[in-house]
Amino acid sequence: MSSLTGHRPRREPRSILPWLAVPALVVFVGFAVVPLVGVFALSFTTWDGIGTIHPSGLTSWRAVLTDPGLPHALWVTFLVMAVSWAVQTPLSILLGTFMAGRQRYRAVLGVVYFVPLMLSSAAIAIAYKALLDPNFGLGAGLKIHALSQDWLGRPGLAFGVVIFVVSWQFVPFHSLIYQGGVQQIPKSLYEAAQLDGAGRIRQFFSITLPQLKYTIITSSTLMVVGSLTFFDLIFILTEGGPGDATRVLALDMYKRAFQASLMGPASAIAVILVLVGLALALLLRRLGGRDAGASQLEGA
Amino acid sequence: MALSRRTLLGLAAAVPASAALAACGSSGPGTSGGATYWYLNGQPQEGVRAGAVDAFNKAHPKEQIKDTTFQNDAYKTKIKTAIGAGQAPTIIWGWGGGTLRTYAEAGQVEDLTSWFDEHSEVKKGLFPSSFGAATVDGKIYAMPVEAVQPIILYYNKKVFDQVGVSPPKSWDDIMALVPKFNAKGIAPFSLGGQSRWTNMMWLEFLFDRIGGSEVFQAIIEGEKNAWSNPDAITALTKVQELVKAHGFVKGFSSITADSNADQALLYTGRAAMMLHGAWSYGIQQADGGDFVSSGSLGYMTFPPVEGGKGDQSDTVGNPAQYLSISSKASAEQKKVAKDFFATGVLQDAEVKAWIDTGSVPIRLGTKKLLAASKSADFLQFTYDIASKAKVFGQSWDQALSPTAAETLLDNIVKLFQLSISPKQFAGNLNAVIGK
Numbered sequence: 001m002s003s004l005t006g007h008r009p010r011r012e013p014r015s016i017l018p019w020l021a022v023p024a025l026v027v028f029v030g031f032a033v034v035p036l037v038g039v040f041a042l043s044f045t046t047w048d049g050i051g052t053i054h055p056s057g058l059t060s061w062r063a064v065l066t067d068p069g070l071p072h073a074l075w076v077t078f079l080v081m082a083v084s085w086a087v088q089t090p091l092s093i094l095l096g097t098f099m100a101g102r103q104r105y106r107a108v109l110g111v112v113y114f115v116p117l118m119l120s121s122a123a124i125a126i127a128y129k130a131l132l133d134p135n136f137g138l139g140a141g142l143k144i145h146a147l148s149q150d151w152l153g154r155p156g157l158a159f160g161v162v163i164f165v166v167s168w169q170f171v172p173f174h175s176l177i178y179q180g181g182v183q184q185i186p187k188s189l190y191e192a193a194q195l196d197g198a199g200r201i202r203q204f205f206s207i208t209l210p211q212l213k214y215t216i217i218t219s220s221t222l223m224v225v226g227s228l229t230f231f232d233l234i235f236i237l238t239e240g241g242p243g244d245a246t247r248v249l250a251l252d253m254y255k256r257a258f259q260a261s262l263m264g265p266a267s268a269i270a271v272i273l274v275l276v277g278l279a280l281a282l283l284l285r286r287l288g289g290r291d292a293g294a295s296q297l298e299g300a
Numbered sequence: 301m302a303l304s305r306r307t308l309l310g311l312a313a314a315v316p317a318s319a320a321l322a323a324c325g326s327s328g329p330g331t332s333g334g335a336t337y338w339y340l341n342g343q344p345q346e347g348v349r350a351g352a353v354d355a356f357n358k359a360h361p362k363e364q365i366k367d368t369t370f371q372n373d374a375y376k377t378k379i380k381t382a383i384g385a386g387q388a389p390t391i392i393w394g395w396g397g398g399t400l401r402t403y404a405e406a407g408q409v410e411d412l413t414s415w416f417d418e419h420s421e422v423k424k425g426l427f428p429s430s431f432g433a434a435t436v437d438g439k440i441y442a443m444p445v446e447a448v449q450p451i452i453l454y455y456n457k458k459v460f461d462q463v464g465v466s467p468p469k470s471w472d473d474i475m476a477l478v479p480k481f482n483a484k485g486i487a488p489f490s491l492g493g494q495s496r497w498t499n500m501m502w503l504e505f506l507f508d509r510i511g512g513s514e515v516f517q518a519i520i521e522g523e524k525n526a527w528s529n530p531d532a533i534t535a536l537t538k539v540q541e542l543v544k545a546h547g548f549v550k551g552f553s554s555i556t557a558d559s560n561a562d563q564a565l566l567y568t569g570r571a572a573m574m575l576h577g578a579w580s581y582g583i584q585q586a587d588g589g590d591f592v593s594s595g596s597l598g599y600m601t602f603p604p605v606e607g608g609k610g611d612q613s614d615t616v617g618n619p620a621q622y623l624s625i626s627s628k629a630s631a632e633q634k635k636v637a638k639d640f641f642a643t644g645v646l647q648d649a650e651v652k653a654w655i656d657t658g659s660v661p662i663r664l665g666t667k668k669l670l671a672a673s674k675s676a677d678f679l680q681f682t683y684d685i686a687s688k689a690k691v692f693g694q695s696w697d698q699a700l701s702p703t704a705a706e707t708l709l710d711n712i713v714k715l716f717q718l719s720i721s722p723k724q725f726a727g728n729l730n731a732v733i734g735k
Contacts, residue, residue: 049384051406134551152554258377260706
């Protein structure tokens with residue numbers, strides 16, 4: 001946003017700008033700040049979600065922090081984040097670069113890739129669950145032995161399936177970001193490189209990738225912070241199972257709150273989730289350097 | 301007052317935002333108008349429930365009930381949240397027991413004791429055993445409705461003939477049958493393990509057959525370390541032996557009962573047996589083609605375990621379903637709900653509809669209707685179980701508090717995954733006794 005302010009015509013009355021932020025602020029305070037404060041307060045209470053709320057000091061925090069389920073959920077969350085980032089980023093960059101070409105068939109393919117993004121997570125999860133059913137799914141139906149594994153019933157496989165489905169759903173979105181990024185790279189850079197005799201691969205590594213630095217940071221921030229909130233997809237696919245193999249932090253919070261009726265400990269986990277999310281966003285911002293908002297067209 | 305451009309802009313921005321915020325608060329069941337009623341979907345039961353509501357609405361043009369349906373697992377969380385948020389429907393459908401206790405202790409459901417005293421004819425017309433799970437500390441908080449649903453061991457007769465074996469008469473028979481079915485590529489038992497309560501039914505019977513009903517009774521009563529009872533450990537060990545012997549269908553831990561895939565495994569002959577509620581009969585009948593009508597569906601009570609102390613007549617399951625009235629509903633809504641209880645629940649048409657689905661309604665005096673049904677044998681079988689059971693235990697996850705039930709279900713999955721030992725299972729659950 002900060003790059004836009006540089007182009008603001010000086011004559012426009014300054015005093016209107018704060019007003020324009022009001023709708024966003026109202027929504028943000030109403031739906032983010034107020035619940036956040038509420039959750040923080042609830043984490044110091046005992047409440048079953050139905051009866052009266054009893055203040056209970058640090059009981060919930062003690063229960064959560066001594067529960068071996070917490071480090072496990074944190075570990076699974078981290079794994080989902082890291083592995084899905086590592087799978088999605090190279091795929092998205094390659095697809096984005098490919099779709100940025102001007103040929104018509106590439107535009108058509110771009111539309112096809114886009115389809116998963118238009119489906120809701122719930123629909124995707126239900127469809128994959130049906131396809132992967134060990135007895136009535138794709139493998140069993142087509143009698144392909146390799147496909148009729150117990151996909152969602154074995155810890156390692158279930159984790160892999162979650163990563164695959166998440167990537168299938170979100171790679172199109174990130175490809176789109178990269179497509180935009182690549183199209184902004186000035187043609188002159190490539191023309192100069194061609195004159196110097198650089199091939200396609202050399203051009204990709206020496207021009208496209210460095211020029212995409214800030215796009216990569218944006219896309220990675222979205223992926224990493226977004227992966228903290230993966231819930232709907234995992235909830236429908238595996239319900240955190242088998243056992244607790246895919247129980248990420250968000251799912252752990254939900255299960256404690258709405259299945260076990262332990263609102264106190266669930267709120268404590270929610271606070272942890274917020275802190276982890278904030279820390280990650282800040283960290284990525286740092287990695288991007290202090291001038292993350294500066295023009296991406298350096299050298300052009 | 302002159303309007304400056306700034307104020308106008310501010311208003312223009314604030315109005316939609318506040319309208320959006322206000323809109324969020326006004327959704328959910330209102331307090332005016334007719335009564336609201338939430339219950340589970342899934343045929344054939346959903347149709348019977350909807351039929352009763354429609355009939356009531358037709359007979360009472362001034363008292364309307366608006367019904368909404370939910371999937372089983374989704375409903376269990378939705379209803380708790382709604383009650384906690386003061387957005388409960390007028391009529392709350394449920395399973396009684398531990399969950400009803402949390403509602404009653406929080407003052408969220410109406411005490412119906414005096415209403416039942418005034419309408420003693422309603423109470424007298426129902427199975428007396430159905431009131432146990434509706435009663436909290438001597439007061440009745442729910443109206444028992446629908447049908448009695450014990451857990452039954454179903455089997456596919458065609459598959460048994462094909463393999464040339466006969467139904468098990470004991471636990472050792474079960475363990476002997478397992479390799480025979482596996483050798484033919486047929487799963488011995490179907491199981492929708494992702495739903496968790498499906499696995500629980502196995503423990504309910506094994507605990508009872510091995511140690512008698514006292515073992516779980518001690519847990520309910522909050523006795524210290526009750527899960528470590530040696531008979532409990534034996535039961536947990538036996539179920540793991542069955543898992544290790546590949547007694548359950550491949551991939552059972554990713555099959556959900558809400559999709560009825562576990563039922564399909566039995567009627568398509570991919571699995572030989574299945575432990576499931578009495579409601580399963582109606583599903584097999586509706587979805588299984590001629591499976592039930594051709595007499596291929598076999599059923600029996602869970603067999604005894606060698607050396608066990610349990611009474612063979614004992615059973616577990618749902619003694620009935622339960623309807624409570626939200627204490628947050630308006631006086632007008634409460635009146636509609638009570639009129640529905642008195643004149644809309646288990647009327648002749650609904651009783652007949654339950655019988656048609658192969659269920660035994662909890663209304664007394666239906667023997668003739670049961671005998672005249674095309675499912676007479678099965679109905680008689682269920683009726684005998686329900687009426688002759690020395691102990692009709694309530695499903696564990698409903699008998700326990702929600703907190704203890706969640707720990708139980710979580711650990712049951714791990715037990716079936718073989719990722720914890722029986723001793724660890726007992727230890728994890730001893731920690732939530734009485735919670």
